[in-house]
Amino acid sequence: MAPRIASTATDAVAEISDGSTILIGGFGNAGQPMELIDALMECGATDLTVVNNNAGQADAGLALLIKERRVKKIICSFPRQSDSWHFDEAYRAGEIELELVPQGNLAERIRAAGAGIGGFFTPTGYGTLLAEGKETRVIDGKGYVLETPIHADFALIKALKADTFGNLVYRKTARNFGPIMATAAKAAIVQVDEVVEVGSIDPEHVITPGIYVDTVVALGGGK
Amino acid sequence: MAPRIASTATDAVAEISDGSTILIGGFGNAGQPMELIDALMECGATDLTVVNNNAGQADAGLALLIKERRVKKIICSFPRQSDSWHFDEAYRAGEIELELVPQGNLAERIRAAGAGIGGFFTPTGYGTLLAEGKETRVIDGKGYVLETPIHADFALIKALKADTFGNLVYRKTARNFGPIMATAAKAAIVQVDEVVEVGSIDPEHVITPGIYVDTVVALGGGK
Amino acid sequence: MTDTRTTEDKLTRDDMAQLVARDIPAGAFVNLGIGQPTNVSNFLTADQQVTLHTENGMLGMGPVATGEDIDEDLINAGKIPVTELPGAAYFHHADSFAMMRGGHLDVCVLGAFQVSQSGDLANWHTGAEGAIPAVGGAMDLAIGAKATWVMMSLFTKTGESKLVETLNYPVTGLGCVSRIYTEVAIFELRDAKVFVRSVHGISFDELQARVPVELTWA
Amino acid sequence: MTDTRTTEDKLTRDDMAQLVARDIPAGAFVNLGIGQPTNVSNFLTADQQVTLHTENGMLGMGPVATGEDIDEDLINAGKIPVTELPGAAYFHHADSFAMMRGGHLDVCVLGAFQVSQSGDLANWHTGAEGAIPAVGGAMDLAIGAKATWVMMSLFTKTGESKLVETLNYPVTGLGCVSRIYTEVAIFELRDAKVFVRSVHGISFDELQARVPVELTWA
Numbered sequence: 001m002a003p004r005i006a007s008t009a010t011d012a013v014a015e016i017s018d019g020s021t022i023l024i025g026g027f028g029n030a031g032q033p034m035e036l037i038d039a040l041m042e043c044g045a046t047d048l049t050v051v052n053n054n055a056g057q058a059d060a061g062l063a064l065l066i067k068e069r070r071v072k073k074i075i076c077s078f079p080r081q082s083d084s085w086h087f088d089e090a091y092r093a094g095e096i097e098l099e100l101v102p103q104g105n106l107a108e109r110i111r112a113a114g115a116g117i118g119g120f121f122t123p124t125g126y127g128t129l130l131a132e133g134k135e136t137r138v139i140d141g142k143g144y145v146l147e148t149p150i151h152a153d154f155a156l157i158k159a160l161k162a163d164t165f166g167n168l169v170y171r172k173t174a175r176n177f178g179p180i181m182a183t184a185a186k187a188a189i190v191q192v193d194e195v196v197e198v199g200s201i202d203p204e205h206v207i208t209p210g211i212y213v214d215t216v217v218a219l220g221g222g223k
Numbered sequence: 224m225a226p227r228i229a230s231t232a233t234d235a236v237a238e239i240s241d242g243s244t245i246l247i248g249g250f251g252n253a254g255q256p257m258e259l260i261d262a263l264m265e266c267g268a269t270d271l272t273v274v275n276n277n278a279g280q281a282d283a284g285l286a287l288l289i290k291e292r293r294v295k296k297i298i299c300s301f302p303r304q305s306d307s308w309h310f311d312e313a314y315r316a317g318e319i320e321l322e323l324v325p326q327g328n329l330a331e332r333i334r335a336a337g338a339g340i341g342g343f344f345t346p347t348g349y350g351t352l353l354a355e356g357k358e359t360r361v362i363d364g365k366g367y368v369l370e371t372p373i374h375a376d377f378a379l380i381k382a383l384k385a386d387t388f389g390n391l392v393y394r395k396t397a398r399n400f401g402p403i404m405a406t407a408a409k410a411a412i413v414q415v416d417e418v419v420e421v422g423s424i425d426p427e428h429v430i431t432p433g434i435y436v437d438t439v440v441a442l443g444g445g446k
Numbered sequence: 447m448t449d450t451r452t453t454e455d456k457l458t459r460d461d462m463a464q465l466v467a468r469d470i471p472a473g474a475f476v477n478l479g480i481g482q483p484t485n486v487s488n489f490l491t492a493d494q495q496v497t498l499h500t501e502n503g504m505l506g507m508g509p510v511a512t513g514e515d516i517d518e519d520l521i522n523a524g525k526i527p528v529t530e531l532p533g534a535a536y537f538h539h540a541d542s543f544a545m546m547r548g549g550h551l552d553v554c555v556l557g558a559f560q561v562s563q564s565g566d567l568a569n570w571h572t573g574a575e576g577a578i579p580a581v582g583g584a585m586d587l588a589i590g591a592k593a594t595w596v597m598m599s600l601f602t603k604t605g606e607s608k609l610v611e612t613l614n615y616p617v618t619g620l621g622c623v624s625r626i627y628t629e630v631a632i633f634e635l636r637d638a639k640v641f642v643r644s645v646h647g648i649s650f651d652e653l654q655a656r657v658p659v660e661l662t663w664a
Numbered sequence: 665m666t667d668t669r670t671t672e673d674k675l676t677r678d679d680m681a682q683l684v685a686r687d688i689p690a691g692a693f694v695n696l697g698i699g700q701p702t703n704v705s706n707f708l709t710a711d712q713q714v715t716l717h718t719e720n721g722m723l724g725m726g727p728v729a730t731g732e733d734i735d736e737d738l739i740n741a742g743k744i745p746v747t748e749l750p751g752a753a754y755f756h757h758a759d760s761f762a763m764m765r766g767g768h769l770d771v772c773v774l775g776a777f778q779v780s781q782s783g784d785l786a787n788w789h790t791g792a793e794g795a796i797p798a799v800g801g802a803m804d805l806a807i808g809a810k811a812t813w814v815m816m817s818l819f820t821k822t823g824e825s826k827l828v829e830t831l832n833y834p835v836t837g838l839g840c841v842s843r844i845y846t847e848v849a850i851f852e853l854r855d856a857k858v859f860v861r862s863v864h865g866i867s868f869d870e871l872q873a874r875v876p877v878e879l880t881w882a
Contacts, residue, residue, distance in 0.1 A: 001473030002495065027720045027757070028743035029736050053800075080798035091796055100797055103719065104761030104804035108338070111758040115331070115544030116590070118360070118367040121341035124765060124804045127838040129789070129797075137341070139371075143838070144341040148362075165497075165506075165533035169427070172754055173720050174737040179756040183548060199532035204392070205428050206535035207756075209505050211475050211497070211550050224691030225713065250502045250539070251525035252518050276582075303580035314578055323579055326501065327543030327586035334540040338762030339808070347547060347586045350620040352571070352579075366620070388715075388724075388751035395536055396502050397519040402538040406766060422750035429753035430538075432723050434693050434715070434768050 003166035003213045005195060009039035012189050012217040016040060016154055021049040023110065023150075023181040024062065025157035031174035033158040033191045035219050037061040040156065046070040051110070051150055053103065053177065055079035055087035066090050075150060077103035100130060105147050107180060113149035114183025114212075122147050155185035159208065162192045162218075163201050166210030175207065182212040189215040226389035226436045228418060232262035235412050235440040239263060239377055244272040246333065246373075246404040247285060248380035254397035256381040256414045258442050260284040263379065269293040274333070274373055276326065276400065278302035278310035289313050298373060300326040323353060328370050330403060336372035337406025337435075345370050378408035382431065385415045385441075386424050389433030398430065405435040412438040456629045456647035462597055464489040466555055466627055469595075470496055474552035477501065477587060480524040482597045483555035497533075499551055501583045503542045506534025523583060543583070546590030554591035556584070558598045558623075559615045560608045563659040565623040565635045567596065568615035588619030600628035600657070607657045609633065609640070634664060674847045674865035680815055682707040684773055684845055687813075688714055692770035695719065695805060698742040700815045701773035715751075717769055719801045721760045724752025741801060761801070764808030772809035774802070776816045776841075777833045778826045781877040783841040783853045785814065786833035806837030818846035818875070825875045827851065827858070852882060 006012035013036055016022065022040070026032030041064055050071050055078075056063030065071050067086040079087050079098060090096040101109065102124045112120055121144035125131045135146040157178040159168040168190060170178055182188040195218045229235035236259055239245065245263070249255030264287055273294050278301075279286030288294050290309040302310050302321060313319040324332065325347045335343055344367035348354045358369040380401040382391040391413060393401055405411040418441045457465070459482060467489035470476055477499045478484050487509070490496050498507040500522040507522060508529035516527040537545075545551065560568040570584040571577065588594055598608055609626060626633040631653055632643040641664035645653055654661050675683070677700060685707035688694055695717045696702050705727070708714045716725040718740040725740060726747035734745040755763075763769065778786040788802040789795065806812055816826055827844060844851040849871055850861040859882035863871055872879050 001475075028739050030720070030739050031737070078798045078800040080796040088796060092794075098796075100799055102799050102803040103757075103801040104765055104808075107757035107761050108340070108765075111544075112343075114548045114550075116346060116547030116549060117331070118344035118346065118362040118365070120335075120343040122765065123339060123341065123807050126807075128803060128835045130799065130803070139341040142341070163533060167533060167535055170754075171427075172735065172737040172748070173718070173722055173739055175754055175756050176721050177757045180758045183544070183550070203504075203506065203530060203534040203536050204394075206537075209535040209537065209545075210533065211499075211505060211545065224693075251521050253502070253521050254519070301580045301582040303578040311578060315576075321578075323581055325581050325585040326539075326583040327547055327590075330539040330543050331547075334762075337766045337768075339765030339767060345547065346589050349589075351585060351617045353581065353585070386751060390751060390753055393536075395517065395519040395530070396500070396504050396521055398536055398538050399503050400539050403540045406762070406768070426722075426724065426748060426752040426754050429755075432753040432755065432763075433751065434717075434723060434763065 004215045006215050006217040009035040012215050013039045013043050016045045018045050019047045020153040023152045023155040023185055024052040025178045025181050027053050027176040031158050031176045033156045036156040036191050047072050049073040051075040053077055055084055058083045073097040075099040077106050109147050109150040110184045111180045113151040119146050119148045152185040155181040155188040157181050157190050159190050159192050161194055162216045163196050163198045165198050166213030167201050167206045168208035179208050182208045187214040188212055191217050191219050194218050227438045229438050229440040232258040235438050236262045236266050239268045241268050242270045243376040246375045246378040246408055247275040248400045248404050250276050250399040254381050254399045256379045259379040259414050270295050272296040274298040276300055278307055281306045296320040298322040300329050332370050332373045333407045334403045336374040342369050342371045375408040378404040378411040380404050380413050382413055382415050384417055385439045386419050386421045388421050389436030390424050390429045391431035402431050405431045410437040411435055414440050414442050417441050451644045453646045462627045477551050477554045479556040481557045501542050503537050506531045543586050546586050551591040553593045554587050555595045558596040560610050560613050561596055561623050562610055562613050563640050565621045566613050567618045567623050568613045570618045571616045573616045584618050588622045593624050594622045595625040596623050597627045600630050609657050611659055669862045671864045680845045695769050695772045697774040699775045719760050721755050724749045761804050764804050769809040771811045772805050773813045776814045778828050778831050779814055779841050780828055780831050781858050783839045784831050785836045785841050786831045788836045789834045791834045802836050806840045811842050812840045813843040814841050815845045818848050827875050829877055
């Protein structure tokens with residue numbers, strides 16, 4: 001199914017409801033779907049589980065969702081930053097649940113969800129606090145931890161361009177979590193700089209095939 | 224390390240020795256590294272374990288290696304074809320070991336090797352003959368089989384172009400197993416139509432980064 | 447041919463392909479197995495905007511290539527040269543099977559040796575003594591898509607039903623088939639029952655007499 | 665500065681970075697952790713043809729970007745704008761960490777709170793009461809590369825050795841460190857022993873007196 005082309009970011013996130021699990025792309029500002037996050041803020045959905053590499057910074061985007069206690073749980077690799085004060089406060093108040101995951105396991109768990117893998121043995125985290133309570137196994141003399149897929153209801157991601165079939169290309173390190181998050185959500189909502197005609201992205205260069213994309217909104221900008 | 228640029232296919236496979244495990248790319252003729260397989264035939268290495276989607280066809284390439292009893296074991300998804308007579312004969316004579324793997328599990332096991340994953344639970348094959356003797360598990364009501372990575376000594380693959388750093392691009396469905404096989408072998412040997420200067424492949428379009436490529440040989444041809 | 451619930455004539459192979467094509471939802475992502483299912487593509491209309499997947503690494507597969515369009519780097523899972531449609535995408539084998547296994551395809555259409563009343567599928571191996579087994583993508587296809595439909599003749603050459611209580615061929619995938627198109631009837635498997643959607647050249651009662659599972663007229 | 669085995673002065677941070685840079689084999693693929701290790705890139709020579717990996721999805725990372733070269737879509741793992749060198753490649757996060765976890769990088773250089781004599785690394789969490797934990801890519805980096813080297817000051821502010829018998833901070837990775845660069849000594853961990861490759865501003869005997877693990881002059 002060709003994706004829905006939403007007219008605004010608000011329209012794009014309109015179906016997100018309370019209690020949803022949402023994958024949010026981006027690493028630092030690169031690939032962060034700022035406008036979609038702002039629209040999520042406006043739309044009022046609460047009781048959310050959010051998966052992102054970080055836990056929000058300063059007074060914008062994800063940090064505001066956390067400030068407003070709209071996020072009940074965050075799954076991330078690096079919540080603590082110099083300007084993650086809203087997360088810090090919510091966490092210390094016991095008002096947000098944190099599932100801390102090594103970054104590569106986070107990425108692989110998201111990929112596993114998209115790929116229909118039920119679980120996988122990873123060496124990362126073996127013997128550490130983050131493996132506590134998890135199944136472990138020594139394979140060929142090396143220790144591994146069993147990690148499980150992270151499925152989600154929605155993914156909010158940013159790409160450079162989409163064609164009208166939803167095929168995506170990204171830009172430089174802004175690619176980061178986008179391609180795997182698109183595969184792991186029931187519905188991937190993508191903000192792009194522009195939507196182009198089908199046929200204008202070389203099939204060899206497509207990074208996310210349109211099958212993974214449900215909603216696209218063009219927000220201009222970009223280089 | 225920038226890859227070695229071999230002058231001939233024979234030169235490219237010179238380090239392959241008896242007893243090696245070799246991943247061979249291709250699906251049908253697309254992406255099949257014919258010249259490298261012919262060179263492997265010439266180089267004399269025997270007692271090989273070969274991983275390929277098929278088990279050779281007619282009187283060429285992999286089929287000849289099997290005919291000459293140079294392959295002690297084959298790991299593949301589809302050995303039986305109308306023209307796989309050399310495999311059929313070796314198999315019925317008990318002179319080749321067959322490990323039959325569903326195609327997607329084969330691909331995922333190769334990827335797992337390259338990605339440092341110790342094993343993964345896949346739903347494919349659950350409840351079938353091909354899961355016999357394997358660990359199974361029901362996760363969220365669905366049955367899964369534990370599959371293990373397939374590591375190899377060498378990969379023989381075909382790409383369209385390499386730059387002098389070994390970055391590869393492929394062509395259409397000839398991409399198939401190449402990108403994952405390159406990651407799963409200690410040494411990936413790649414035949415390409417042409418070797419181009421560094422900088423002439425857009426970093427956004429690289430499919431196999433040069434880190435995975437050990438030897439490149441340019442054989443011309445192509446479109 | 448029209449989709450009446452009872453016809454005097456059996457369905458031809460083209461009739462079956464046409465019915466399958468008509469049942470595929472608009473905009474669906476579909477994998478058509480090797481053999482009879484491939485024929486379904488001939489009956490898909492442009493309006494349906496169906497995108498075809500081939501497990502050797504492509505979405506947006508076009509018709510079989512002929513003449514100068516034949517390109518050995520562009521083939522389908524049956525190793526037949528095909529073409530590329532606008533909006534196509536290429537990807538490697540692990541990504542392609544992740545797409546299937548991850549449940550992203552809407553429909554997969556396959557041939558079968560047998561289907562059980564609970565939707566177990568047998569289509570990869572006869573289990574015959576001395577047969578060389580080959581599985582290819584059969585097991586991945588069977589369990590990967592949101593819906594797996596089977597096209598097969600309902601009866602063997604010796605008249606046995608291929609819709610069975612329990613498989614006596616080796617399993618390809620358990621509980622995966624939701625619909626079966628045959629020359630004499632179309633079946634839907636849901637709610638632990640076998641519904642008959644239509645009969646062709648046979649009455650419901652005759653059909654029930656020849657098929658060893660309880661049928662329900664849908 | 666030259667790589668003599670004994671110097672009167674301690675190594676400066678730049679000295680350490682220069683020594684690490686010099687030890688990186690020509691043609692290596694390298695990940696430099698956030699903080700002190702990043703400085704190593706300033707001492708890599710063009711002749712070395714070292715390719716830098718950043719775990720947020722790039723090989724062929726160039727120097728920090730300044731002025732008009734700053735591009736918010738092109739950053740390193742420390743979220744600092746960087747540049748792209750010819751021959752670079754971009755990939756997504758799962759592919760990037762697969763590259764690390766799969767053992768494809770030759771060297772990873774990290775900071776540390778502590779390293780044990782068996783190469784266990786602690787660098788992600790102080791374990792302090794009330795501290796908010798954050799791990800990022802630390803655990804992936806620690807165990808992923810073919811060789812993991814640490815750069816750290818050998819002693820805490822209160823004079824305790826950070827090279828220890830067993831960690832008393834939470835583990836990042838077990839048995840992963842093979843070399844430690846400090847301001848007073850360079851250590852190599854192999855064959856279940858701790859070898860001292862060089863000493864700086866300290867004698868071997870003094871060093872042994874202050875470090876609670878058995879040292880061997882290499």
